[in-house]
Amino acid sequence: MRKVFLVVERDVRLFFQYKAMVIMRAIWFVSQIAFFGLIASRMVVIADYFRYYVGGLATMTLYSAAVFIGFDIYEEAEHGVFEYLLSLPVTRRELVLGRSIGGGLRAFIYVGALICISLYVIGVANPLNFILALFSLFLFAFGVSGMSITLAVAIKSSDRFDILMGVLDALMVRLSTAMYPLNIVKEANPFYGWIANFNPLTYASDLFRWGAGVEAVLTFENPLLPLLGIVLFFAFFTFVGIVLYDKRIEGGGWQ
Amino acid sequence: MPPIIRMENLTKKFGNFIAVDHLNLEVEEGEILGLLGPNGAGKTTTILMIATVIRPTEGTAYVGGYDVRKNPDKVRELLGVAFQEPKMLWVSTPWDIVNWHAKVCGLPTEERKRRVKEIMEALDMWNFRHRSVHALSGGMRKRVEIAKVLIQRPKIAIVDEPTSQIDIVGKHKIWRMLRELCNQGTTIILATNELYEADVLSDRVAIMHRGKLLVCDTPKKLKDSIVGGDVVEIQFETDPSPKMVEALNQFKEVVKIMKTKSSTLRLYLNKVEEIVPKIMGMLMKEGASVSSIHMSEPSLDDVFAHYTGLTLEEAQKEGG
Numbered sequence: 001m002r003k004v005f006l007v008v009e010r011d012v013r014l015f016f017q018y019k020a021m022v023i024m025r026a027i028w029f030v031s032q033i034a035f036f037g038l039i040a041s042r043m044v045v046i047a048d049y050f051r052y053y054v055g056g057l058a059t060m061t062l063y064s065a066a067v068f069i070g071f072d073i074y075e076e077a078e079h080g081v082f083e084y085l086l087s088l089p090v091t092r093r094e095l096v097l098g099r100s101i102g103g104g105l106r107a108f109i110y111v112g113a114l115i116c117i118s119l120y121v122i123g124v125a126n127p128l129n130f131i132l133a134l135f136s137l138f139l140f141a142f143g144v145s146g147m148s149i150t151l152a153v154a155i156k157s158s159d160r161f162d163i164l165m166g167v168l169d170a171l172m173v174r175l176s177t178a179m180y181p182l183n184i185v186k187e188a189n190p191f192y193g194w195i196a197n198f199n200p201l202t203y204a205s206d207l208f209r210w211g212a213g214v215e216a217v218l219t220f221e222n223p224l225l226p227l228l229g230i231v232l233f234f235a236f237f238t239f240v241g242i243v244l245y246d247k248r249i250e251g252g253g254w255q
Numbered sequence: 256m257p258p259i260i261r262m263e264n265l266t267k268k269f270g271n272f273i274a275v276d277h278l279n280l281e282v283e284e285g286e287i288l289g290l291l292g293p294n295g296a297g298k299t300t301t302i303l304m305i306a307t308v309i310r311p312t313e314g315t316a317y318v319g320g321y322d323v324r325k326n327p328d329k330v331r332e333l334l335g336v337a338f339q340e341p342k343m344l345w346v347s348t349p350w351d352i353v354n355w356h357a358k359v360c361g362l363p364t365e366e367r368k369r370r371v372k373e374i375m376e377a378l379d380m381w382n383f384r385h386r387s388v389h390a391l392s393g394g395m396r397k398r399v400e401i402a403k404v405l406i407q408r409p410k411i412a413i414v415d416e417p418t419s420q421i422d423i424v425g426k427h428k429i430w431r432m433l434r435e436l437c438n439q440g441t442t443i444i445l446a447t448n449e450l451y452e453a454d455v456l457s458d459r460v461a462i463m464h465r466g467k468l469l470v471c472d473t474p475k476k477l478k479d480s481i482v483g484g485d486v487v488e489i490q491f492e493t494d495p496s497p498k499m500v501e502a503l504n505q506f507k508e509v510v511k512i513m514k515t516k517s518s519t520l521r522l523y524l525n526k527v528e529e530i531v532p533k534i535m536g537m538l539m540k541e542g543a544s545v546s547s548i549h550m551s552e553p554s555l556d557d558v559f560a561h562y563t564g565l566t567l568e569e570a571q572k573e574g575g
């Protein structure tokens with residue numbers, strides 16, 4: 001477990017060494033709230049849309065920060081850091097677990113600051129709910145980072161990964177309740193709604209809103225449902241990540 | 256004592272290309288084993304298989320009794336690797352890299368702090384420790400790479416061309432530190448394509464070419480094994496008599512005698528350091544007047560050439 005922790009530490013430190021990226025995203029986040037959120041919510045008829053949007057924005061940002069670990073993997077492949085990591089007295093399982101936790105945790109630490117901004121905007125009704133919501137966001141971030149690692153080692157081409165992540169980001173965000181309530185998605189197209197129903201970003205956004213007390217439009221009556229979804233999401237990609245990482249990482253072929 | 260590493264038909268193919276070809280080699284505990292060969296000989300590939308970074312296509316290796324195929328986790332507990340190409344992200348700093356490495360390898364806090372400082376100072380890196388790798392020269396990056404293993408003091412250290420890109424003063428420093436590491440009980444595998452490095456540092460040298468092991472022995476025995484590899488040139492005040500030439504021919508180590516100039520003989524022989532005093536004694540007894548003697552030993556290059564018909568330099572070009 002100590003070694004998992006050290007792998008986590010490494011990934012967290014690495015992230016904050018990309019200072020420009022960290023600052024740019026913070027600026028993006030704040031402007032989304034200050035401009036898009038404020039202005040767009042004036043056109044939307046849904047009750048309390050501004051707070052709804054800010055809640056979704058927090059999970060969207062968490063998602064894109066957690067995905068970042070996949071790009072690290074390419075950077076590492078390019079500099080041969082992989083071979084180094086594979087030569088260490090750390091098991092493959094510790095390595096992948098550490099990395100998906102590290103990738104999630106650093107996103108969480110980072111977005112944590114932004115979440116505080118959103119909370120200031122939204123306000124918290126019930127602290128206990130909020131802690132549960134934070135915990136689920138935690139797992140969500142680990143799951144996303146595990147997914148990113150899995151895809152990165154499965155694809156092995158940084159160009160294709162880049163494109164795929166762009167597309168995936170668009171689909172995950174658009175076909176979730178990050179920006180609009182489920183019933184509106186369903187009205188637009190039942191198939192879209194069906195996908196949004198199984199989207200971990202939906203679960204995360206909803207739990208966060210539930211925790212923060214933005215309850216005007218909740219997707220799920222029972223918060224345990226999305227929580228279960230997130231746990232499954234996390235477990236699946238951590239497991240698949242471990243198996244794939246071990247199988248695919250050897251032998252080069254990285255582009 | 257059983258060998259600490261035993262390779263059994265260790266083989267790696269990349270597609271149809273055989274990078275390492277049925278290698279059978281043992282490394283004794285506490286020795287420095289030089290793996291000498293031109294670029295492309297398969298040294299790095301061999302090392303990566305031992306370090307469980309890549310899997311053998313065929314055969315296997317036992318490290319500390321553990322099979323690299325079956326117990327890779329156990330194998331890695333024993334190892335420290337300094338790679339040929341420094342493996343680091345450019346946003347990191349040398350201190351971050353070596354300190355984290357020491358943590359992962361389980362050094363206790365106090366010892367870690369002390370050793371990180373000690374080794375970084377010894378390698379003249381302490382003042383650069385907080386620069387990003389991006390701003391460091393190739394030689395500096397290489398030092399960071401080797402520092403990891405020197406700090407770690409693993410049971411088995413694998414160093415792949417540890418002093419390439421490093422200046423001559425730095426090379427000597429690193430050689431001395433590697434020797435010290437070995438004296439403290441670490442077994443070292445040293446992959447290199449530098450003859451001098453292999454010669455001065457290794458207890459035994461395994462010569463590789465095109466994925467195959469040609470020969471493995473102490474540098475001295477390897478050189479001695481080349482019949483007539485040593486050369487002694489004796490310059491006399493006057494032309495040596497045929498009787499004198501005949502007397503020199505009587506030494507069983509002398510393989511061939513050539514008269515190069517009117518008063519100079521060139522002797523091709525073995526074990527130059529043992530035989531020259533005897534020759535000198537004989538010449539004194541016979542009352543010959545010698546004006547100068549020049550000796551040269553065969554180098555590992557001669558050994559390499561003996562087995563491949565190529566000098567190491569020619570083989571480098573071939574290997575790319």
Ligand SMILES: Nc1ncnc2c1ncn2[C@@H]1O[C@H](COP(=O)(O)OP(=O)(O)O)[C@@H](O)[C@H]1O
Binds near residue numbers: 252300
């Ligand atoms: N991942 C790889 N894919 C294909 N060929 C490789 C790979 N790694 C090494 N080789 C080839 O295997 C041969 C041996 O390489 P290497 O072990 O690096 O030699 P050395 O370290 O002795 O210079 C070279 O011809 C090299 O091109």
Ligand SMILES: [Mg+2]
Binds near residue numbers: 295
């Ligand atoms: Mg090499």
